[in-house]
Amino acid sequence: MERALVDRARSGDRDAFDALVRSRVDAVYRTSLAILGDTADAADATQETFVSAWCHRDALRDPDLFDAWLGRINLNACRQQLRSRGRSSVREIRLVDPDDRGGPASNDRAIDDRTADADAFDRAFGRLSVDDRAVLVLHHFQERPVAEIAAVLGSPEGTIKSRLHRARAALESALAKESR
Amino acid sequence: MNSQLPPIDPGIRDQLTRRAEAQAPQDLLAGIATALDAAPAPQTRLRWPHVTWRAPQLAGASIGLALVAVLAAAIALPAFHTGPAAPFPGYPAERALTTAELASLLAGPPLRTNTTLVASVTIDKREDVCPMNRYPTIGIVEGMASQVCVMGANVAAYMSQPKATGTFAFRYLAPGVLGLIGEITPASNSQVPFRVADDWPLAGKTFLVEGWLGAVGLLESCLAPPAADPLDPYGEDCPYADWLGVDSTAPGIEADYRRYAGAPEPTDDPPSLRGNARHVEAGGMRRLDSINPESPRQGTYVVRSSTEPCPGDPPTSSRGCSYWRVLAEVADVSTPEPSASTSAPATSAPPETPIASPTASSGMTSTGLIGSGDRPLTQGELATLWASDPKRLAGRTAIVKGPVPTGFVCSDVGAADASASSPTCHVAILDGTIASGGYWAAKMGTDGHLSLVGELTVPADGSYAYSVEGLLSGTRPKAGDLVLVRAVIGLEGGLYCDLPQEGLCIAPTRLGSTTPGSSASIRVATGTYEALTGNSKTHPLASGVFLIRYRPGQDGVFGLPT
Numbered sequence: 001m002e003r004a005l006v007d008r009a010r011s012g013d014r015d016a017f018d019a020l021v022r023s024r025v026d027a028v029y030r031t032s033l034a035i036l037g038d039t040a041d042a043a044d045a046t047q048e049t050f051v052s053a054w055c056h057r058d059a060l061r062d063p064d065l066f067d068a069w070l071g072r073i074n075l076n077a078c079r080q081q082l083r084s085r086g087r088s089s090v091r092e093i094r095l096v097d098p099d100d101r102g103g104p105a106s107n108d109r110a111i112d113d114r115t116a117d118a119d120a121f122d123r124a125f126g127r128l129s130v131d132d133r134a135v136l137v138l139h140h141f142q143e144r145p146v147a148e149i150a151a152v153l154g155s156p157e158g159t160i161k162s163r164l165h166r167a168r169a170a171l172e173s174a175l176a177k178e179s180r
Numbered sequence: 181m182n183s184q185l186p187p188i189d190p191g192i193r194d195q196l197t198r199r200a201e202a203q204a205p206q207d208l209l210a211g212i213a214t215a216l217d218a219a220p221a222p223q224t225r226l227r228w229p230h231v232t233w234r235a236p237q238l239a240g241a242s243i244g245l246a247l248v249a250v251l252a253a254a255i256a257l258p259a260f261h262t263g264p265a266a267p268f269p270g271y272p273a274e275r276a277l278t279t280a281e282l283a284s285l286l287a288g289p290p291l292r293t294n295t296t297l298v299a300s301v302t303i304d305k306r307e308d309v310c311p312m313n314r315y316p317t318i319g320i321v322e323g324m325a326s327q328v329c330v331m332g333a334n335v336a337a338y339m340s341q342p343k344a345t346g347t348f349a350f351r352y353l354a355p356g357v358l359g360l361i362g363e364i365t366p367a368s369n370s371q372v373p374f375r376v377a378d379d380w381p382l383a384g385k386t387f388l389v390e391g392w393l394g395a396v397g398l399l400e401s402c403l404a405p406p407a408a409d410p411l412d413p414y415g416e417d418c419p420y421a422d423w424l425g426v427d428s429t430a431p432g433i434e435a436d437y438r439r440y441a442g443a444p445e446p447t448d449d450p451p452s453l454r455g456n457a458r459h460v461e462a463g464g465m466r467r468l469d470s471i472n473p474e475s476p477r478q479g480t481y482v483v484r485s486s487t488e489p490c491p492g493d494p495p496t497s498s499r500g501c502s503y504w505r506v507l508a509e510v511a512d513v514s515t516p517e518p519s520a521s522t523s524a525p526a527t528s529a530p531p532e533t534p535i536a537s538p539t540a541s542s543g544m545t546s547t548g549l550i551g552s553g554d555r556p557l558t559q560g561e562l563a564t565l566w567a568s569d570p571k572r573l574a575g576r577t578a579i580v581k582g583p584v585p586t587g588f589v590c591s592d593v594g595a596a597d598a599s600a601s602s603p604t605c606h607v608a609i610l611d612g613t614i615a616s617g618g619y620w621a622a623k624m625g626t627d628g629h630l631s632l633v634g635e636l637t638v639p640a641d642g643s644y645a646y647s648v649e650g651l652l653s654g655t656r657p658k659a660g661d662l663v664l665v666r667a668v669i670g671l672e673g674g675l676y677c678d679l680p681q682e683g684l685c686i687a688p689t690r691l692g693s694t695t696p697g698s699s700a701s702i703r704v705a706t707g708t709y710e711a712l713t714g715n716s717k718t719h720p721l722a723s724g725v726f727l728i729r730y731r732p733g734q735d736g737v738f739g740l741p742t
Contacts, residue, residue, distance in 0.1 A: 014216070021212055029204035034196045043208050051215045121195040140188050141196035161185055168186070 006063035017057070020066075021050050028074050034137045035078045035130065037122055048077040068151035071138075075152055079130045124174035132167035139164055272480040272510040273390055276300045276347045276364070276372055279323040285513055286356070287325050294410050294468050295352040296482065296508040298364060298372070298388065302345040303330050310357060315411070318360055319344075332360035333411055347372060349386065349482045351410050351508060359411045361482055361507050362386035373480050376426045377453060382502060386484045388510065392428050393462060394476030395420035413464025415486075415505040420473045422466070424483070424506065425457030428476040433457050462506035467723075469509045480510040549578040549624075554645040554666060554725050556581040556619045556636075559609055563588050566628065567607035574626040577633055577727060579644075579664065584615040584622050587629035619644065621662055621727055634729075637661040645725050648693040648700045657730045667691035668723045669704075691726060704728065 008016035028049055032042035052073050060069050125133060131153060138149045150157040268281055277285070277299040285297070302322040310317050310329030321328040322343075331353065347366060350358040365387045367374040373388035374380055381387050397420055423433040432455020452458070460483065462471075471477050487502045549565060551557045556579045557565070566573055566588045587610045614622070614632055621633035637657050639646050645664035657663050669691055692701040704726075 017216070018213065021216075022209065025209055025212065026204050029208065030200040030202075033202060034200035037199055039202060039205070043205055043211075046204065046208060047212050047215055050212050051219050054216050055219050118195065118198060122199065125195075125199075136192060137196055139185060140192040141200065143188060146185055164186055168189075168192075171192070 003063045006060075006066045010057050010060055010063065012057070017054055024067075024070065025050070028070070031071075031074060031137060031142065032078055032081075034141055035075075035133045036081055037126060041081045045074065045077040045081045048080065049074040052077065065151065068148050071148070071152035072154065075130070075134050078134070082130055120175060120178040124171060124178045127174040127177075128167065128170050131163070132170050135160070135163050135167045136171065267512070267514045272298055272388070272512060273373065274371060279321070282321070282328075283324045286328055290355050291352045291511075291513070293353065295511045295513065296349060296361070296469070297352060297358070297513065298347060298349050298480075298482075298510050300347045302343055303348070303360075305342050305344075315359060321358070327356055329357050330360050331357060333409065334360075334362075349388075349508065349510070353410075361411050362484065364388060364482075376424060376456065376458065380458075380483070380485065380504065382485045382487075384485060384487070386482060386507070388480050389424055389483050390480050392425045392430075392457075392476045392478050393422065393460075393466075393471060393481060393506065393509070394425065394428065394430060394457075395422045395462075395466075395473035396430070396434050397474065409464075410468050410508075413468055413507060415461025415503070416463050420463070422460045422462040422473070422506065423454075423457040424460045424462075424481065424504070425455075425476075427456055428478070430457035431455055433459060458504060460504040460506050465506050465508050471509065477509075479512075481506050482508040482510060548725075548727060549573065549576055550664075550725055551579075554643070554664060556644060559583070559585055563607045563609055566624065570628060571626075573624045576624050578622050578624060578630075579636070579727070580620050580622050580630075582615050582617045582620055583613040584620050584630060584632065586610040586612040586614055587625065587627070589628050633727075634662045637663050647695065648691060648702060649695065651702065652700055659730060661730050663728055663730065665691055665702075665726050665728055666694055666724075667726055668694060669726065691728075694723060 005016050005019055009020055025046065029042055029046045032045040032049075033039065036042050036045060049070065053070055056073075060066060128136075135149065135153060138144045138152060144152075146157050146160050149160050153160070153163070155163060268277060271277055271281075277297060279299070279301050282297065282299040282301060285291070303319045304322050305319045306329075307317050309320060309327065310331065315331035315333055318330045318332050321330060330348075330350070344363075347364040349361040349364055351361060353359045363386060364372065365381050365385045366372045367378060367387070373390040376389060376391040380389070421433065423430040425433070432453075435455075462481075465471075465481075466473060484505050484507055485502055486505050549557060549562070551561060558581055562578055562580055563585075565578075567590065570588075570590075588607050589610060590607060610628075614630060615635070619636040619638060621636060622630045623633055624630060636644070638644050639650055645666045648665060648667050651657075651663065651665055690701045690703055
């Protein structure tokens, strides 16, 4: 069923492609958001992903590889989105509304700690290259098999482990810098 | 769980889950549908070579958000040699042209613009000849049959004496006009070019090197700067690392980049010999001379040693870092036989000024017509062009100064077939106009009739074409406006296409600034570059004048250069 849908989309069936978009838009958006950390950028990257996939649909030869192929396109879109960030100096920051803190004072500290942890993680994650971010997202968040990670990143399967190790080390180093 | 991979880290998973916990915006699906409706037809499948890895050289290239459609590019009317030709023995691999040979060459049919020549001549200082906007006059070449002017940006270096005699590298700019690249330091009394393995001159010298020019493809994300000044092109070559070698391969250079995979830059001393090749910078000249970076080319190249402050050094440091910049490939020209001739079509309205400015178009499909200096064509000029080859111009978009006529027709008896190229066509302008004042984009029909594409919005400074910076920083056009932009066209990134199963490239097309050092650019419709250049694998930049229609993106704003 899914393969038939991809086949129809490849041949230019817009309805079929729209169905693929509907079934994957949330996943692509969340992946983009995990990598980029910005809702507007993630939305742009998601749109670019599907438009590019549609424009280059004849580049997909094996329908069974559609998701890996789409993941690759999504990663490219995230790269381009990050490069385009130079256009804007406005960054969103996470705010905690005091009125939402209904619990006791000890809970406030817990919220503060979690917020601080999240901000530190986001800043540290923002120091990583897109590929480092992507390999961490694909493995630790999406739990994708190594073959799919390799296809999305365009790397041999044998190097994914070392890339994960390198990305993890880069993240820990960045976290250490943020905690100073 | 993947047994080969490290275990999932709950801490990282939780943080990434938090980052990704938002739902897709409600209007995202609708936005995607709208974008898909406007998306171009699928492009030819693109394949890219495997590339090595290097961190970007150009950080923070500015990006614009404008979504525009490229409709036409400036036409470049090439001039070709006609008739049989004889080569100059020994040139350019061993010696320079003599004054007599240069005179013979320049007395023949026009050369292609930017053809590079090396000649031993005397330049007579003159400032009162050959007015040209782009370069000041240095002088004229002695011993020519007709006046040959020498222009150049660096006049002072050659104007201290009434006459300068030596071996010079020139680019042919126009009939009777040479642009001076520089004076050539010869390898020896008997040999002009250096070999790759020779000790090359330092201290800003310009010299020739005989060898193979190639490049290592790099995994970078960047929009290369424009080729800029043909007499002093820039060197940086994103995303390639150029080399000049003894052979068609350069394993020493490639090893430099493999060794530093994932690291920012090679730390070797750039001027040193790396195996059988040297690192050089040749980005601008390769575009000017249409050299494919992935096909090493043997030739004789004009090289200059340049020195800049070393990376990381304080401004007060007296230390300098040298590198080699390739400025041009010397043309292996031939002298035409006297029997060669050209025949110009008879026309009723010869143009007042040269039509169509040649550009470093790098194989770009010319789909438009515009006057020199990006000037809209007059009725008479357009009629002249049409009369010269109606069939070739059919379907093209011309930039025309109003009033725009209904069309043209061949008025000669026996030349009724206006769809065929006819040297006897005496063109007549049809009665009536389809537009009066202003500047217009108009499409040429096969029957000689014109149809309007739209009226141009022109810059406030009296010029006709915007620069990319002007488009980004000035009064922005309104949605639907047609504007001309002088720019280079290229692909953004486009280096992530080595999916094992199939090649794939989704790089958007960008128009970049022609200003040296500027990274200003705007995005145009994806696939435009491929459609205009027919080029998908090697993505050299192509320059020209582009007619674009401004279609604001969803956010409706331009991005501004950083």
